[in-house]
Amino acid sequence: MSSDPVKSAPRPIRVLQAGYGAFGAQHAKGWRGCRPAVELAIADPSPEARARATADHPGLRIVADWRELLADCDVVDAVAPSTLNASIALEAMAAGRDVFIEKPVGRTIAEARDVAAAATRLGRRMQVGFVLRFHPLARRLHEVLRGGSLGRLRWISGEFLCLKRPRRDAGVVLNDAVHFLDLILWLKGEAPASVQAMMEDGLGRGFEDLVLSTLRWGDGTLGRLDASCVVAGEAPDPYAPPGGWSRKTLEFAGERGRAIADFMSGTLTLRDARHERDGDGWRQVVAAPATSTYPSESITPLITAELSAFVAGAPGGATIADGLLIAEVCEAMFRSARERRAIEVSGP
Numbered sequence: 001m002s003s004d005p006v007k008s009a010p011r012p013i014r015v016l017q018a019g020y021g022a023f024g025a026q027h028a029k030g031w032r033g034c035r036p037a038v039e040l041a042i043a044d045p046s047p048e049a050r051a052r053a054t055a056d057h058p059g060l061r062i063v064a065d066w067r068e069l070l071a072d073c074d075v076v077d078a079v080a081p082s083t084l085n086a087s088i089a090l091e092a093m094a095a096g097r098d099v100f101i102e103k104p105v106g107r108t109i110a111e112a113r114d115v116a117a118a119a120t121r122l123g124r125r126m127q128v129g130f131v132l133r134f135h136p137l138a139r140r141l142h143e144v145l146r147g148g149s150l151g152r153l154r155w156i157s158g159e160f161l162c163l164k165r166p167r168r169d170a171g172v173v174l175n176d177a178v179h180f181l182d183l184i185l186w187l188k189g190e191a192p193a194s195v196q197a198m199m200e201d202g203l204g205r206g207f208e209d210l211v212l213s214t215l216r217w218g219d220g221t222l223g224r225l226d227a228s229c230v231v232a233g234e235a236p237d238p239y240a241p242p243g244g245w246s247r248k249t250l251e252f253a254g255e256r257g258r259a260i261a262d263f264m265s266g267t268l269t270l271r272d273a274r275h276e277r278d279g280d281g282w283r284q285v286v287a288a289p290a291t292s293t294y295p296s297e298s299i300t301p302l303i304t305a306e307l308s309a310f311v312a313g314a315p316g317g318a319t320i321a322d323g324l325l326i327a328e329v330c331e332a333m334f335r336s337a338r339e340r341r342a343i344e345v346s347g348p
């Protein structure tokens, strides 16, 4: 990296947040939690959004065009619609700013590759908004998987199913499946070698609202990941717009144990479960399950933790390389659905 304004600035880091919509409002709360290390300004072309930002955060600089304050910031936080975030990131990095970009990195693989290449070429620090990594349940799951108590992984299953307002900027692959895809890649430690997916646009809005997918890793681990914004889960979702009902369950089975993480209740159920040789066959050995709870009723502390890690240059957040790899997997899913066959995932 040629220079590092995030790490070396002696004064508060000046963050310019581009976008104050539903999730931008959450980001601003997250940034306020980073005070006094951070000084926030907000840009949004919508007068209604600016009025909301002014009411929520009196005293902040709030402008219509984020470029107005580009010269006065160290970091740009791109939390506008995902149709715009890649271009905001490219322009901000070209001006010498580090960038936090909300997921997905781009709406197309070409955009994601452009952003990742620019970050490398220009030596800019980037982090991608995959906030679930900062959920206490995800962090515990990470310890369990890294600790190796499950043994060699055989099977991974993710269900990210919601009935909620369908977004206008992309479908459920880029909006919903990506959250668990990021966790799966982070927890497994590598991307699948190939994927196969089916998608449907039942609402007829031009984006998939239902995806079923299977994933195959080079070491023989098999996985599946389903996501939807039209399938109601069992629990009211505090992270989705009011009225959303979700099921967000991530499961792992290894040669020695099982882990079931329920992100709606914050519970993690672990149990030893394995085969032992028995003559020329096998017998199963299964212990009682142990359940612990890692709740997070509000997303704000998770976002503050995510943004704090970014400004501190601390590990734990999704890097731009992680974001690009997820974009490659999503691209393979889209191709698979179009061509109705398994597709190999391109490397970074």
Ligand SMILES: NC(=O)c1ccc[n+]([C@@H]2O[C@H](COP(=O)([O-])OP(=O)(O)OC[C@H]3O[C@@H](n4cnc5c(N)ncnc54)[C@H](O)[C@@H]3O)[C@@H](O)[C@H]2O)c1
Residues within 6 Å of the ligand: 018, 019, 020, 021, 022, 023, 024, 025, 043, 044, 045, 046, 049, 066, 079, 080, 081, 082, 084, 085, 102, 103, 104, 129, 130, 131, 175
């Ligand atoms: N990590 C998560 O859990 C999560 C959850 C929801 C949304 N998101 C992501 O956050 C981003 C924003 O989502 P949202 O729900 O807030 O969308 P939204 O549509 O509610 O809000 C987008 C805001 O951006 C503003 N905007 C439009 N053009 C702009 C520009 N040129 N500069 C600055 N602002 C501009 C709009 O006026 C609007 O206020 C998307 O990338 C989305 O995928 C992430």
